[in-house]
Amino acid sequence: MLGNLSTKLQKILRDLKGEGRISERHVEESMREIRIALLEADVHFKVVKEFVSRVKEKALGQEVLRSLTPGQQVVKIVRDELIELFGRQTVGLGFSKVPPSVILMVGLQGSGKTTTTGKLALWLSQRGHQPLVVSTDVYRPAAIEQLSVIARDIDIPVYVEKGDDPVELAKMALRHARNMGFDVLLLDTAGRLHIDEELMTELERIREEVKATEILMVADAMTGQDAVNSAQEFNQRLDLSGVILTKMDGDARGGAALSIQRVTGKPIKFIGVGEKYDALELFHPDRMANRILGMGDVLSLIEKAEEVVDEDKAEEMLQKLQRDEFTLEDFRNQVRQIRRLGPLEQVLGMLPQVGFLKGLGKIKVGEKQLAHLEAIINSMTWRERTNYKIINASRRKRIASGSGRPVSEVKRLLKQYVQTKKMMKQITKGFRTKGLPKFNFPI
C-alpha cells in the first residue's frame, strides 16, 4: 500500500536514525527529501508545505537534537504528524437513534460505489446489523442488476422496485426497511463523469427525503488530487460525513489518502483494498501511519486472523499438534487459512519491517506458491495425506504429474511439512501451560 512513498520515507528516516549525532543541516536535508517524496506521491502542495514546516519546527525546536536518540525522535515526530494528517482518530460509522440508519453512497462514475455498498453491507452484517441495500441508479440499465448480483453473492437482502425516479425509489426502500425491521439502509446512487447540477440536486433531494445518517463519498485513491477536488465539491454541496477511499491496493501514490482529510475536513472512514467483498477496512490513522513507515500493523493482522480463523478449529489443531497428529490435510487447511487472510504481500506489509522479519518480505512465498502447495496436496490420496510416510518415489511422481508441478517441488513440500510439524510441536509445548494463543501462524 502506497509502496513507493513508503519505501522513500523509510529510507530517509533510516538514514537519519543511523546518525549518532544530527545537526540542523541533517534535519533540513531530510525535510527537503521528505518534501520531494510527498510531492512525488501527489500530495496536495499546501498539505506538504504545512507538514514539512510542522515537522521541522518540532524537530529543531525541542530538545531533540541534543537528546540521546535524536534520529528516533525525528521519526516519532514524522509519525505523529502523519497520524495528524490522517485525522488522528478512528471515526467509524454513526447510527441514528431510531433505526433504520440510512447511509447514502455518493461519488463519481466508476469510483467503486456499488462494490463498496456491498462490502459495507457485509461488514455491517458481520457485526450484528441487518442491512438492506438498494440502488437508485435508474440511468444505467445494468446498474440495479449489478447490485442485486453482489447482494446475492454476499447473502444480503436487496430492495428492487420498478420506477424511474431515484427519489421515489429511495423513499420506498426506506419505508420497506422500516416495515421489515432492517436497521441499516444502504443507498447506492448513480455516478457521473463530472459533477453536474442535475446529479447534485438529485442527491440533495434524496438526502432530505430519507434524512441520511451518513453521506459517504466513495473516491478512487488512484486518481490522486482529482479525488481530493471532487471530494471538496461533493462536500460543499452535500456536507459529507466522511470518505471511503477505494483501490488502495493498487499503485495509488498516496496523494488522495494524505490530502483528503486536511483539504475537506472530513474523515476517511474506510478504505477499499481489493475487489473481493471482504476487502474493506475500517480506517485507523495510527495504523496507516505505521504501515507507511514500515512499523507494521500487527493489530489489523490479528483482527483479520480472528475473522477468518475458527477458534474451535484452532483448538483442535493445537491438540493435534501436541499429539503429533498434524497431517498433510491439516497442513493444507493452514495454507487455506493463510490465503484467506488476503494477498500474501498485503499480509507481509502489515508486519513490522524489523530484524529478521525484514527478510520475510523477500522470501518468495507469493500467492502463486501457496496455490501450488495446495494443488500438490490436492493431488494426494486421503491415505497419503494422513500418513506422509507412505509417499515413496512412484507416489511422488504421480502426485507431481497430477498437480502439474515438478517432482522436486513435491519433495520440498514434504520436507517443509515435516519441518513445520516439528517446529509447531516445539512451539505448542510452550502453550500447554499458557493456554491457546489468539491465533497460530503456521509456516
Ligand SMILES: Nc1nc2c(ncn2[C@@H]2O[C@H](COP(=O)(O)OP(=O)(O)OP(=O)(O)O)[C@@H](O)[C@H]2O)c(=O)[nH]1
Ligand atoms: N482493486 C480494487 N478494485 C476496486 C475496489 N473498489 C472497487 N473496485 C473496482 O472498481 C470497479 C468499479 O466499481 P463499481 O462499484 O462498479 O463503481 P461505481 O462507482 O458503482 O460505478 P458507476 O455506478 O458506474 O458510477 C469495479 O471493477 C470494482 O471491482 C478496490 O478497493 N480495489
Ligand SMILES: [Mg+2]
Ligand atoms: Mg454503480
